Amino acid sequence: MDMEPYYITHDIRLCCFTAKSFPDGVMDAFKRLHAKVPNQKGRRLFGISWPDGKGSMVYKAAIEEVSPGENQELGAETYTLRKGEYLSLVVHNFMDDIPSIGKAFRQLVGAPGVHPDTIGVEEYLSNTDVRCMVPMMATTSHN
DSSP, rough: OOOEEEEESSSSSEEEEEOOSTTHHHHHHHHHHHEEEOOOOOOOOOEEEEOOOOSSEEEEEEEEOTTTTTTHHTTOOOEEEEOOOOOOEEEGGGGGGTTTHHHHHHHHHHHOOOTTTOOEEEEESSEEEEEEEEEEESSOOOO
């Protein structure tokens, strides 16, 4: 898979639902998100993850916020995806090979200039394609 730079031009506020466990709870987190936000037309869908410091991962299913205060209305958590340069890989047909997402992140985190404990961001481009990305700065900020 070919890595390439990807730029997020502005901070993106997200409505999030945390998985109870990783990886087993990820689908349930997305089911809760889809139940709370059935009409997702025109909104970007994300997954955000980072190491919890105890050998596991924190994972949040997330959707782009459309209006201030929407998180409270949905009973969702708030997360701000920071603008900046990311290193990315696009995984095609990910539902046919879910482990390919983990392989993409291992490749990204192994690249020069990427902190091993950084966040991983999945942007679901379609029902078949996902952009996996990590920030190109040495930050481990989780908000």
